[in-house]
Amino acid sequence: MNDDFESIVRQISSVLLGKEVQVRLALTCLFARGHLLIEDLPGIGKTTLAKVLAKCLGMEFQRIQFTSDMLPGDILGVSIFDQNAAAFHFHPGPVFTQVLLADEINRATPKTQSALLEAMEEQQVTIEGETRALAKPFFVVATQNPLEHSGTFPLPESQLDRFLMRIQLGYPDRAAEKKILQGVGAQSILEDMNTCQMHDSVLNIQAKISQVHASDTFIDYLQDIIAFTRTSPHFYVGLSPRAGLALQQAARSWAHLHGRDYMVPEDLQVVLPWVTGHRLRSRAEGMEIPRNKLMELFAQVPVPL
Amino acid sequence: MMKMPPPHKTLLPILFALVVAILPHIVRLPLWIIFWCAGMWGYQVGTLKSGWPGPGIVLRRILTGIGIAGLLLTYTTRLGPDAYLGLLAIMAALKPFEMLSHRDRMITVFLAYFIVITSLFQSETLAITLYMFVSVGITTAVLVRINDPEGRFSNNLKLSGVIMAQAMPLMAVLFLLFPRIQGSLFGLSLMGGAKSGFSDSMSPGSVSMLVENDAVAFRAEFDGWIPPPELRYWRGIVFENFDGRKWSMERQTPETTGLLSGSQAAAYTINLEPHQGRWLFALEMPSQIPRSAILFTDNTLRSRRPVFKTLRYSLSSNTRYDAGTEDPDHLLRLTRLPEALNPQAIELAKEITQTAGGVDEKIDRILQFFEAGGFVYTLQPPRLGRHPVDDFLFKSKKGYCEHYASAFAVMMRAVGIPARIVGGYLGGERNPYGNFLVVRQNDAHVWVEVWHPDRGWLRVDPTAVVAPERITGGMEEALGQTGLMRKYFGGISNLMDQIRFGWEAISAGFSAWFQGYSYEQQRALLEKIGITADNWTSSLKALAILLLILVVATAGAIAFIVLKPNSRKPDAIRKHYTLFSEKLDRAGLTRKPGMGPLDYAAYASKNRPDLTRRIMEITDLYIGLRYQGHPSKTALADFIKKIREFKPVIK
Structure with missing residues (x-):
């Protein structure tokens, strides 16, 4: 077990009560250099999760509330003419940070959405012909409200693909909710929270994750999974090679955070529904496949011995 | 780079x-x-x-x-x-x-x-x-x-x-x-010089060169009866012209139906080592000859092509044979001698046979002269001068088959009896591991044939009179070498003989089956599989077709192995992990196909805490072998051992 990781998980879970799995997944996503999409109702703790992650890992935090009248400049920044200096002066937007919470990303117009998504992909932005590098590490947590559809621009599949994982937080269980109501995991704690003790920087951990060994047997299993999505009648389209790389990267991160420098099939199985959930659709209904059903389907793929 | x-x-x-x-x-x-x-x-x-x-x-x-x-x-x-x-x-x-x-x-x-x-x-x-x-x-x-x-x-x-x-x-x-080319490859004479065999003429010393060579001349496999040593005269070449020093061949004409009748037949197959010439060897006298041979009027056989490769041919011979017929003019020529050469020999022959009555007696008298004349059989005779026969008969008195045959033939002709010299091999070693004789270059021999007015051509071997051991025991015995060998190296020599005979037998098989595989055998084989190969180009076609089939079949097999989807060879790790899960299965802990090793171990341990330690050991080893980068050298052996020892008690 990776002790640093376990203590971070404990610390975050003391603020975000009853959501340990999601915390682990969010950290896995961050260390895998991926971006996270949280799809849930308001008030569940999405913002808290993003904030506490940034705080705990000692990263800068910015938040953008997406609205329909938002322009790309509102995210990336604008150059404004400074009369005193008689020159244009660049005012960086909220994207120049380490952890960016993009709240209700589906409310913005596709033009604005794509400005952010391009930044996520390229790790840099081009404003008025000038290319500016983003911070490292750069981690976007975007949220979507799955229920409200009027006046929203749902992300197309090609854009969804930019997010390594999509998770749901869900309601807390009764015991956790009781603690929330008792004020145990309150905002006040978040304010007082210190940066977690870590022996390695986030960038170093990210570098180490790329070194996690993928054995032939593991790659066989991963390929079997990918081939299954392409040949099984349950899926509308199979996983792309990029999705395959994403799966491997997520499994690497999970394995490393759980103290292994190699991957076992279980590492893949854990991240599987979260990495593929927003990338696969059922052939029959054309709808997304519920997580339980997805796990059942993948359980049909035998693990190579 | x-x-x-x-x-x-x-x-x-x-x-x-x-x-x-x-x-x-x-x-x-x-x-x-x-x-x-x-x-x-x-x-x-x-x-x-x-x-x-x-x-x-x-x-x-x-x-x-x-x-x-x-x-x-x-x-x-x-x-x-x-x-x-x-x-x-x-x-x-x-x-x-x-x-x-x-x-x-x-x-x-x-x-x-x-x-x-x-x-x-x-x-x-x-x-x-x-x-x-x-x-x-x-x-x-x-x-x-x-x-x-x-x-x-x-x-x-x-x-x-x-x-x-x-x-x-x-x-x-x-x-x-591959097409067996009739004739020699690229028309090259592959040997540098004449390694073996005879040449068109016989001059003093030519046979002794052969005698120093113990290479195999040919092997003869017999169907049944093998003639005794004194009948093993392998006829190869006949010299009829004598210029006083050198015997040479006459230009003979091929004979179509001139095979002599006779009795005591031996049937045999000869594997003749290449000798670049065309003569073929046969026991005296051939009665059935192979298709590839031509019979000449002097009862010698010749191949249609020079023997550049090992040649295998079957024939039979009658060791007792009847007189043939001969053209009187030809016989007359065989009594001619060059004038003014070897006068003493001619004189001596006439003197000895003066009182003799018939041809038989004349032959006997001259043979008696050789027997009693104090002649010595040796392979290192002194050089002879301008009258070689005279020098041999009256001065040196030392020589081997060539000298005796030559002198005898000259003396026969001197008294008017047609005589000629026959060259070939005498003897052959019988191999106890097979019904065959090995004839070596040092079995080379020449003898004399004289024409008897009633009985036709008679074989007379003057060497037999001087050194009878040469006929029955071969060259070594005649020279008295084997006696010494046996005396000093008796036991070893016997063992060596056994090894030599065994090796000979294997060589004979090799020679017969591999070297003797010629155009004729290949044609017979191709006919068996339904291809009529009239010449070597059609067997080239057959080869091309079969090679094409072979190439396509090989490519197909490779493609099948390489392109077969998801072909995972059952290896030792897989085999034994399957065995492990089968053992747990019997204990009621079934592995679902989608279960990874850690999940399975956790599931099994949870239900059978008593097995936890061993399950974990095996699972760790398995993960080490399958998923970790560099498993230790002993890991696989350990893994297999642990699984063999793993015997969960069924509750």
Whole structure:
């Protein structure tokens, strides 16, 4: 077990009560250099999760509330003419940070959405012909409200693909909710929270994750999974090679955070529904496949011995 | 760009391959080329071990020039296979000096292959063939080595063996189907000089050269009865002309139906070693002859083509035979002698037979003269002068079959009896491991045939009178050598004989089945599989078709193996992990196909806490083998052992 990781998980879970799995997944996503999409109702703790992650890992935090009248400049920044200096002066937007919470990303117009998504992909932005590098590490947590559809621009599949994982937080269980109501995991704690003790920087951990060994047997299993999505009648389209790389990267991160420098099939199985959930659709209904059903389907793929 | 391997990893193996390749040629190469090779290779070892300076480009060119000049001086215009071998040897000696690139090393190894191949110009005996296999194996191992200089040489040898084994089916197909060319390859006379056999004429000393040669002349496999030693006269060639010194052949005409009738037949098959000539050997007198042979009026057989390759032919002979007929004019010619030569011999013959009545008595008297005349059988006779027969009969009195036959024939002619000399082999060693005789070059023999007015041609062997052991015991006995051998090396000699006979038997089989596989046998084989091969081009077509089938089949098999989807070979890890899950399955802990090893271990341990430790050990080893980068060397053995020992009690 990776002790640093376990203590971070404990610390975050003391603020975000009853959501340990999601915390682990969010950290896995961050260390895998991926971006996270949280799809849930308001008030569940999405913002808290993003904030506490940034705080705990000692990263800068910015938040953008997406609205329909938002322009790309509102995210990336604008150059404004400074009369005193008689020159244009660049005012960086909220994207120049380490952890960016993009709240209700589906409310913005596709033009604005794509400005952010391009930044996520390229790790840099081009404003008025000038290319500016983003911070490292750069981690976007975007949220979507799955229920409200009027006046929203749902992300197309090609854009969804930019997010390594999509998770749901869900309601807390009764015991956790009781603690929330008792004020145990309150905002006040978040304010007082210190940066977690870590022996390695986030960038170093990210570098180490790329070194996690993928054995032939593991790659066989991963390929079997990918081939299954392409040949099984349950899926509308199979996983792309990029999705395959994403799966491997997520499994690497999970394995490393759980103290292994190699991957076992279980590492893949854990991240599987979260990495593929927003990338696969059922052939029959054309709808997304519920997580339980997805796990059942993948359980049909035998693990190579 | 290929990394240059350090020279010590490749130079010594390459030199080794060259030495192995050239070893069987040592007797054929002139002495200076052997010293040349030894010197160059020795110096190359010196450059490696002691850092001697290598020759520069100018010196290398000068050496090449010297080598070629030496070659031209040695062989002058005789640019036969020996000269090519010499050129190969000279170049193979120089080439290692400039092994700068990978390509140079490859070329040097190919030189070794060429040198190995030249063995085929020399002889195709079993021993040489086996040696060539060894030599090709070593050369291939060196070829593997220069492409993998870091590996161990034993592994190179192993791979070379595998490659050669894989080449075997192709070799078999090519052996069976590659067109057997009628005649010699490229029209070359493959032998440098006459190694064996007889020539068109017989002059003093020609047979004694053969006697020093114990190479196999031919092997005769008998169907049934083998004639006793005194009847083993293998007729090859007849000399009818005598110029006073030298006996030579008459131009004979082929005979169509002139086979002599007789009795006491022996049927046999001869595997004749190549001798470049056309004569074929047969027991006296042939009664049935092979299709490939032509019978001449003097009862000798000739092949239609010179014998450049081992020739296998079947025939039968009557060891007792009836008189033929002969043209009186021809008989008259066989009583002629050159004038003014050997006058004493002619005089002596007339003197001895003065009182004799018939032809029989005349023959007997002259034979008696040889028996009582104090003649000595020896292979080192003194030189004879202008009247060789006179010198032999009255001065030296020492000689071997050639001298006796010649003198006897001259004396016969002197008294008016037609006589001629027959050349061939006498004897043959019977091999206890097979019903065959081995006839060697040192069994070469000449004898005399005289014309009896009533009984036709009679075989008279004057040597038998002087040295009867020559007839019954072969050359060694006649010279009194075997007696000594037996006395001093009795036991060993017996054992050696056993080994020799065994080896002979194997060689005979090799000769019959591999070397004797000729155009005729190939045609018979092709006819069996339904291809009529009238000439060697149609067997070339058959070969092309079969090779095409072979190539397509091989490509198909490879494609099947390579392209077969998801072909996962059941390996030891998989096999044993399956065994492990089967054992747990019997204990009621079934693994679902989608379950990873950790989940399965957790599930099994949860239900059977008593097994936890062992399940975890096995699972750790399994994950180590399957998913961790570098499993330890003992991990697999450990894993298999632990699974074998794993016996969950079924509750």
